Amino acid sequence: xxxxxxxxxxxxxxxxxxxxxxxxxxxxxxxxxxxxxxxxxxxxxxxxxxxxxxxxxxxxxxxxxxxxxxxxxxxxxxxxxxxxxxxxxxxxxxxxxxxxxxxxxxxxxxxxxxxxxxxxxxxxxxxxxxxxxxxxxxxxxxxxxxxxxxxxxxxxxxxxxxxxxxxxxxxxxxxxxxxxxxxxxxxxxxxxxxxxxxxxxxxxxxxxxxxxxxxxxxxxxxxxxxxxxxxxxxxxxxxxxxxxxxxxxxxxxxxxxxxxxxxxxxxxxxxxxxxxxxxxxxxxxxxxxxxxxxxxxxxxxxxxxxxxxxxxxxxxxxxxxxxxxxxxxxxxxxxxxxxxxxxxxxxxxxxxxxxxxxxxxxxxxxxxxxxxxxxxxxxxxxxxxxxxxxxxxxxxxxxxxxxxxxxxxxxxxxxxxxxxxxxxxxxxxxxxxxxxxxxxxxxxxxxxxxxxxxxxxxxxxxxxxxxxxxxxxxxxxxx
Amino acid sequence: xxxxxxxxxxxxxxxxxxxxxxxxxxxxxxxxxxxxxxxxxxxxxxxxxxxxxxxxxxxxxxxxxxxxxxxxxxxxxxxxxxxxxxxxxxxxxxx
Numbered sequence: 263x264x265x266x267x268x269x270x271x272x273x274x275x276x277x278x279x280x281x282x283x284x285x286x287x288x289x290x291x292x293x294x295x296x297x298x299x300x301x302x303x304x305x306x307x308x309x310x311x312x313x314x315x316x317x318x319x320x321x322x323x324x325x326x327x328x329x330x331x332x333x334x335x336x337x338x339x340x341x342x343x344x345x346x347x348x349x350x351x352x353x354x355x356x357x358x359x360x361x362x363x364x365x366x367x368x369x370x371x372x373x374x375x376x377x378x379x380x381x382x383x384x385x386x387x388x389x390x391x392x393x394x395x396x397x398x399x400x401x402x403x404x405x406x407x408x409x410x411x412x413x414x415x416x417x418x419x420x421x422x423x424x425x426x427x428x429x430x431x432x433x434x435x436x437x438x439x440x441x442x443x444x445x446x447x448x449x450x451x452x453x454x455x456x457x458x459x460x461x462x463x464x465x466x467x468x469x470x471x472x473x474x475x476x477x478x479x480x481x482x483x484x485x486x487x488x489x490x491x492x493x494x495x496x497x498x499x500x501x502x503x504x505x506x507x508x509x510x511x512x513x514x515x516x517x518x519x520x521x522x523x524x525x526x527x528x529x530x531x532x533x534x535x536x537x538x539x540x541x542x543x544x545x546x547x548x549x550x551x552x553x554x555x556x557x558x559x560x561x562x563x564x565x566x567x568x569x570x571x572x573x574x575x576x577x578x579x580x581x582x583x584x585x586x587x588x589x590x591x592x593x594x595x596x597x598x599x600x601x602x603x604x605x606x607x608x609x610x611x612x613x614x615x616x617x618x619x620x621x622x623x624x625x626x627x628x629x630x631x632x633x634x635x636x637x638x639x640x641x642x643x644x645x646x647x648x649x650x651x652x653x654x655x656x657x658x659x660x661x662x663x664x665x666x667x668x669x670x671x672x673x674x675x676x677x678x679x680x681x682x683x684x685x686x687x688x689x690x691x692x693x694x695x696x697x698x699x700x701x702x703x704x705x706x707x708x709x710x711x712x713x714x715x716x717x718x719x720x721x722x723x724x725x726x727x728x729x730x731x732x733x734x735x736x737x738x739x740x741x
Numbered sequence: 742x743x744x745x746x747x748x749x750x751x752x753x754x755x756x757x758x759x760x761x762x763x764x765x766x767x768x769x770x771x772x773x774x775x776x777x778x779x780x781x782x783x784x785x786x787x788x789x790x791x792x793x794x795x796x797x798x799x800x801x802x803x804x805x806x807x808x809x810x811x812x813x814x815x816x817x818x819x820x821x822x823x824x825x826x827x828x829x830x831x832x833x834x835x836x
Contacts, residue, residue, distance in 0.1 A: 357816040451797045464795060493802040494795075562779040573756060580757070582829050584820035594834045595757070603759035611758055615749070616772060618756040629779070634792030636782050641793055674775055690796030715797065 265290035266420045267738070270329050270477040273423060277328045284317050284328030284372065287423075291330045291374055295421045298741045301402055303394050304416035305375045306335045307343055313372040325484055327370030332422035334413050335376035336383055337468070338457040339363050342373075346459050347391035348381045350579050350586045350605030360457020361489045362426060362468055369484045374422050377412030381607045382576065383433055383461045385409050386679050389670050390609045397666070398440060399739040400705050404663040407437030413471045414441040419741055424472045424481055428458055430465045431564050432659075432683025435695035438471055439658035439708020442697040442739070444478045444725070445471045449716045450690035451496035454489030462571035463494070465564075465687040474735050475696065475726040479503040482718060498716065506723030509730045512546035516724065517651035521557035522682055528661045534699030534707040535657045541731035542655065542724060550651055554643040559636050560684045561677055566620050566633035567688075572610075573617030579605065612673060637688050644689040648714045653724050656682055658695040658708030682710060692718045696725050698732055744773040 265273065265287050276282045292310050299305055313330060321327050333339060336346045338356035340363075345351045359367070366373065380390035388396040388411030396411045398404040399419040406415040410427030414437035417425050427434040429447035438445025446469045453468045460466065470481030482503035489495040518539060523532060543549050581587030581601030588604050591597030606614070620629035647654060660681060669676045686693035691712055698709035709728065713721035729735055749769045753760055760768060814827060823830040 354820055357812050357819060449797075451799075490804060494797075494799070496797055496799070556785075559782055559785065562782045565775065565779060566782075577757075581822055582831055583817075585822070587822035591832055594832050597832050598757045599759045602757055606758075611760075612768065612771065614756050614758065615752055615768060616775060619748075619752045619772070619776075622752060622755060631792055632782050632787060634794060635787035635790040636785060638790050638793040639785065639787070641796060673771055674778055677775075688796075 264294070266294040268423070269473045270326065270423055270480050273329060284321060287328060288313050288317065288330055288372055288374070291422060295375070298419050299421055301397060301741060302399055302415050302419045302421065303396050304377055304412045304419065304421055305332070306345055306347060306378050306393055306412065307376040309342060309373055309375045312342060313374050316367070316372050321370045321372070322368055324369030325480055326366060329371055329423050330374035331366055331371040332375045332377050332413060332416050332425040333363065333373060334379055334410050334425070334427050336379060336428060336459040337363060337426060339373060339376070342376070344376065344459070346382050347379045347393055348606065348610070349392045352392070352586065354584050356457070358457065361454035361491060362485050363457060365485050365487065377416050377425060379412055380409035381610050382459065382572070383409040383428055383430060384572070384609050384613055386432070386436055386676050387666070387669065388412060389666065390607055392607055395666055398663045399741050400442060400663065401703070403665055404705070405440065405666050407440035407663065409433040410471065411437045414438055414443055414445065417441070417443045417471050417473060418739060420738070424470060424477055426468055426485070427471045428466055428468050429687065430462050430568060431687050432680045434469050434471060435658050435683050435693060435708070435710060436680060438695040439706070440663040442706030443471055443473060444475055444694065444696045445469065446478050446482065446694040446718070446721070447686060447692060448482065448486060448718055449692045451494055452486045452692070452716065452718070454487065454492040454495050456489055456491040460575040462568040463575065464571060465568060475722060475729050476504065476507060478694070479507060479722050501719050503718055503722060506719045507726040508723065509727050510546055511542055511724060511727045514547040514653065514720070514724065515550055515651040516542050516547045517550050517552035517647050517654040519552050519554045519557070519647070519654060519656060521554050522656040526660050527657060530701040531657050531661060531707050535709055538698035538709045538728050538732060539655050541728055545727040545731055547724070552647045552651060552654070554647060554685065556636065556639045556643050557685055560640055560688060561681060563633045563636045563640065563688060564684045565616065565677060566629050567637065569613045569617030570620045570630050571617070573614045573621065576610070576614055609673065640685055641689045644691055652720050654712040656710045656712065658682060658710040662701045662703070662705035662707055686712050691715055692721050694721050694725050696729060697734060698728065699734065744769055744776060
């Protein structure tokens, strides 16, 4: 088995015993990128020189010493291009590191590249990237999901050892599901967003995308921390996120919400998810049918709140302080409007328009305020459910990976592919996707585990037991 | 169709965006169908429900009013499309 195939924890042992060097490992990953990224197109920027410089300057000792990690290209890395896969930021070189970038580097990680996304993380397929569409390593005619499609594909195709993604409505979990990897959206407030390009600030959260559950826990031990630079960061004593990885679920209560097994859920997806739930029972968990009655309203609520927040957050792209500026402006207002019209892609403009409409005079109460109230109901659904259960098990997405181009012309159809992931963002609860099987076309099926606020330990405990019981994690795509 | 082309043109102005006539037409019909879907929210009676703006129960976050580190001026200007004498340069706004 090549080095690039391995997990963080396998490589940790080899590096610590000095059986391999960080340079050998980096070369292995870079060779892998050279041989497959022409097909997969996971990266916007490969940072071979940056990572080599890190090795030359001496790598700090830590959980990730010598491990090549990829960053979604909406996270700032000082001095290296950070584009958000947008024309408007195509020439942006951040003058500072994001907090999570500092955390990774401080733990010894080698930053091996910046991965592709839907422009400003708005999308579910990476087709909205201004640069190129990333391909699903399991079938290059299919979408890797999005918006963290580049991170998911790079992990799945072994073009990095692990990656970070960001998740506003499912952007870590849905691509993790499509690409057959593990992806965790932590609790809102667990991981700092300082230096993450903002999309919808009340929903955005950074999280790990990894080859297995153990690696996911290791990444959480590095990135979950209080950060005074992010006023939504929550101060509390972080647990050891690996502490629940025993394989045993005795005493755990797992909720199965009936609203997630509905018409529109693909039959093969349902069968695989039901099998995974049965495995949890075999490991000692008690299954309880529950109800999350407002699930059906999540998409409506989300597409008001997320677009309203985005319209405000993206007001900063005006061609003055950084980013693209139009060449032919008559006056200042004309410069703003033309810069934005030329710099943003279609989906970003559509969402800015929807958000601006929802916040505009006369519509605020009917849309924005209403959505905030429905959000309360969705959050209460979780509060009530978690009085009876420890975690909730659902499918991650209603289907396996769809074809590239299949939903590109119908924005609403694309939005509906987030139906099972959005509620966790609205409730602020942690949620993980892991592979639980394959459909008849050989595409991975995603299994979602949702937990209580700041209870990632039990989410990871459940996922680890399922991973052990299912025994499919070593299956790799043929590229 | 509830949303008119005029509405969309007005919102484009508020959002500092520009569209061609054909784009406005397409956008009007797309936004109209998205908004029709979103109005599903109105099935719910929320008259007794408080809005949520922040899911974790946190109040205002303060820090001591102390001078911290800041970026050097050269670094902040490095990404500017046009700069002059240490300033961001924009088109003339006063006649």
